[in-house]
Amino acid sequence: MTTSQGSNSHQIPSNPRQKILSGMRSTGFLHLGNYEGALRNWVKLQEQADLFCMVADYHALTTHFEDPEQISRSSREVARDFVACGIDPARSVIFLQSHVPQHAELCLLLSMITPLGWLERVPTFKEKKADLAADSVPFGLLGYPVLQAADILLYRPFGVPVGKDQAPHLEISREIARRFNRLYGEVFPEFKNIIGDEAVLPGTDMRKMSKSYDNCIYIKDSEDETAAKIMSAYTTPSKIKKTDPGIPEGCAVCQYLRVYSPNWESQWNEDREGLRGCMQSKKECIESINEYYRPIRERRKELDDHTINLMLKEGAEKAAEVASKTLADAKAAMRFA
Ligand code: TRP
Secondary structure (H helix, E strand, O other), X not given: OOOOOEEOHHHOOOOOOOEEEEXXXXXXXXXXXXXXXXXXXXXXXXXXXXXXXXXXXXXXXXXXXXXXXXXXXXXXHHHHHHHHOOOOOOOXXXXXXXXXXXXXXXXXXHHOOOOHHHHHOOHHHHHHHHOOOHHHOOHHHHOHHHHHHHHHHOOOOOEEEOOHHHHHHHHHHHHHXXXXXXXXXXXXXXXXXXXXXXXXXXXXXXXXXXXXXXXXOEOOOOHHHHHHHXXXXXXXXXXXXXXXXXXXXXXXXXXXXXXXXXXXXXXXXXXXXXXXXXXXXXXXXXXXXXXXXXXXXXXXXXXXXXXXXXXXXXXXXXXXXXXXXXXXXXXXXXXXX
16 A cells, blocks of 8 residues: 655655645654754755644644643744754744644544544554553544644645654545545645655664653753763774774764764774774764754754744744635535535
8 A cells, every 4th residue: 555655855846836744743852863854854845845844732632631731832842943953934834733723623524534444553553552551542642643634635735744654644644635535526636755865863872762762862952961962872882992893883973973974984984993982983973963053053042932932823824824725625525614
């Protein structure tokens, strides 16, 4: 059932200008893994298409419903991270999912035509369900992909830039759209998965970078915080002395060098051949990361709450303009008028 093709940003037709939609859950500050896995690509895409960047605060509730205060705070921080990293609010639309009520309404309509089996088979649902007691699995967690389908379909985008982990969600969105079109008429055009070619950045312990593993370097981290995290990051365990050979493929510091250091190839060779120690690599890694993020972090500090709230208000208005048209078409197709 792999009907979606990965496609590069270069293949976006420019005439008429296409829309691109993507989102991130607001469960905390964004980290370098979020940047490399998604944001860096979004920043490029806004050159070629109308980019809609959504903070998925309703989706954050599926796992954090006990802490709405934290979601609310995180939503603003995620929006701040978006702008600091280069999403330009003058050109792209940055908004909160909860500010555009059309998402909830289309989600309800789509839920009526979505077979339970499609949702029960989703890998992320199965994983999260396994972590919970049987009688405490929220309905919203099961319905997660239906809300995501509404997020996407409301904007009739050319494509959705996401990481590989989101492919099953996009496939369900596609299936829901096809089913809707078959039942009620062509309302939702096909969309593509836009897969960037960015490196996957591991956490400081070499597992996937994730808040729940406490192995993240955050965009908002200070240079000192970044340094402390790199200093204790995972390196080749058998490399104790400088002259011991390293295995850069399995070393977090070397992985960061590959992304942020212009001369990573010689650094990797020296590591492999026992010509450099981990301490030297760590120091250079700290410099490279801090240098790359310095302008981003400076911009981040300048964005006060007032600016962010104003931007989100304007973003919601622009998003609702598009979303309300699509929702009206969907309701008319279903004979709600
Ligand atoms: N599920 C996505 C994630 O965890 C976030 C998301 C919500 C999203 N709605 C979306 C991504 C719509 C793309 C399109 O990263």
